[in-house]
Amino acid sequence: MNDTVTLEINVIDSFEEFSHCFTGECRVAILPILYEISQVLTDSADLTASIPVILNTMQNHLKMQRGIITLYDRHVDTIFIHDSFGLTEEEKTRGIYALGEGVTGKVVEKGKAIVAKRLIDNSDFLNRTGSSYKKRHTKTAFFSVPIMRGQKVLGTIGAERVYMNPQLLRQDVQLLAMIASMLAPAAELYLVENIEKVRLENENSRLKNTLKKRFKPSNIIGSSKPMQDIYQLIHKVAATKATVLILGESGVGKELVATAIHYNSPSADGPFIKANCAAFPESLAESELFGHEKGAFTGAVATHKGFFEQADGGTIFLDEVGELSLSVQTKLLRVLQERTFQRVGGSKPINIDVRIIAATNRNLAEMVEEGTFREDLYYRLNVFPMMIPPLRDRGSDVITLADYFVKFFAQENNKDIKRISTPALNMLMSYKWPGNVRELENVIERAVILADDDAIHSYDLPPSLQTEKETKAADTPSGITLESRIQAIETKMIVEALKNNNGHMGEAAKELGLTRRMLSVRMERYGISYKSFRTHNNDTHKKENIG
Structure with a gap:
């Protein structure tokens, strides 16, 4: 026989019933205790301060044989006994339930009170704590009400005693539901400050370790x-x-x-x-x-x-x-x-x-x-x-950064862009970059958006870069000397060869018609490193890898 009843509790309607003593046990005397509980919660919002008052009320005023207050750790779907009376410490530690498991687990899962009028015959009763099951009275009832904050279930209040009057049982279910609603804000604060705080600290530590590697x-x-x-x-x-x-x-x-x-x-x-x-x-x-x-x-x-x-x-x-x-x-x-x-x-x-x-x-x-x-x-x-x-003093880093941003923004915009054309590279290397890396990032993002094929072309770059190039070309006497122009052309050819050969110096030297040693001397002269042109497989975050 399973006489479990799931109840929708209206705590407001229960005040009128408490004003009558026709059940044999007058519940009017509970009203000052409810006031005391509300004052404790108002003064401190401390779960540990209010629970002793609640358990004492259940044990001495409501004549319960056992009482438990559970809390729900939603991150691991575990319900555990936070405090109780009528249980030993060992029995209390065994009172751990999964969501939907037993009477307590079902109350948390559904957010509704459950009343088992005859606990000993109830199939949902698991006796997880092992607390003197065989010595229970055959008419012992058990009920559990949810502690809820909005639509979120934070735990339960459960009680066990013998009821000869069904009306008294109904009153006590309503009374504990009222106490549970008063207790909810303190329970939520306790979970955040204690259980969830530990978890957040662990997660924060994990993220810091990740950041340490990333930075x-x-x-x-x-x-x-x-x-x-x-x-x-x-x-x-x-x-x-x-x-x-x-x-x-x-x-x-x-x-x-x-x-x-x-x-x-x-x-x-x-x-x-x-x-x-x-x-x-x-x-x-x-x-x-x-x-x-x-x-x-x-x-x-x-x-x-x-x-x-x-x-x-x-x-x-x-x-x-x-x-x-x-x-x-x-x-x-x-x-x-x-x-x-x-x-x-x-x-x-x-x-x-x-x-x-x-x-x-x-x-x-x-x-x-x-x-x-x-x-x-x-x-x-x-x-x-x-x-x-500044970026203008970092030589080939301009190309390395530009390639990185092309990959990032191409992926972000679902475009298949594989390279930057030589004329566009020349413009990027010639520009002074007053806004440094931040400006380069914005320039490449714009170019990726404008690009129509698998490459970034010079006409995809903003007019400021094009104007700079045209101005330099026309400004020979006071702008660029013959020697500096030769060095610029040589730098760009070396950069292009290294890009074409994924940073392999031997292949790049062949493309340029140089020996490996001659290429190495020129690269050292211009501050170019072959490592900058090796394929980057781990560049997955835009902001955190910009140097």
Whole structure:
């Protein structure tokens, strides 16, 4: 016999029934306890503080023999007993259910209360805990109600006792359903802060390990001599905790270098916080960097942790540091000197362990002379300066990067583009790239969109590049000398030969009518590396591999 009943519970209608005592046990006395539970939840929203009150109510006021509160870990589809009475610790640890398994699993799966009027005869009862099954009264009933937040089931409240009056059983089901609805916000918060927090931390750790591999300097595109020098600097400074100042024009990849330093440093497992100083309104810059206390100013409705506090144990990257006002520079100087600060509106000093990497495209030395940047702060930041070379000084890296972007955007736009034509390559190599890698990326994306066949042609490139080429051709006296024009042509022919032969120097030398040694000498003269022309099989992400 299976007398299991699935119930839709309307907790609002149950108040009227509690006002009568015709069942033999008056439930009116429960109302002050409901108020007490609501006060505990209102004051702290703490699941651990409210559960003892609920279990005590079930045991001493509702005369339950056993009571359990379960929580549902939806990521692994597991329901476990969080707290109970009438069970030993060993029995409680055995109370683990899959979704849809047993009475408890079905309540979580369906989001509806289930009442088993005779537990001993119920086929859904698994006795997973092994709690004195044979000693149960033949008339013992068991019911379970879902703890729900919106449409999401967070767990259950289950109760077991003997009921001689069916009306009393119905009242208790409604009463626990009401308590479950009150408990739901605290249960959700508990799951987020405890169970899901651990899982999120594990996932964050996994992602950081992935990022660490992805941001290794060896994965930065480009093998020109200037970039090889940068790789050496990254390798040396990453192992230290020294403050780094990254200098260079806009678009050269300063953030990428900062990221590579962090993920190859001893604090790689700590946070990497990016703060764009140019994006802060002057009135909020201090609050964004150092945080504020609740009520510190109009609109400060809660305590806010700033970027420095968030970066504790890791690295903070201060991009465009030259844009900070003098007043914020003063507070930043104190952090660099003492590794301590106070939130806006606060009086308590906050100590941090953080590595600082700053970057700017401005000339800080000139700003010091002009009085717009503090001299003492400049020297504090300038412990280990790194000047990232502009794209125009990186030789054949232009072609390597252009090829990478062609592959990426061709795939993104579902186009079969295999190469860049020689005239287009000439234009790319001749252009000065004032916007550096960022400009090259935009140029190639546009060209891929315009391309009609399997190649990028010169007419697919923007007018700015074409105008540059035409201007140079017409500007012989003060523009390009004969020697520089010969060198440009020789460079382009070598690049084309290496491209055609996938970076194999022997084959490229044959195509050019040179010996391998003669080609090697010319490549060294122009800073060209055969490695730049080998097929890249692992370039799958646009932003993270740009050097």
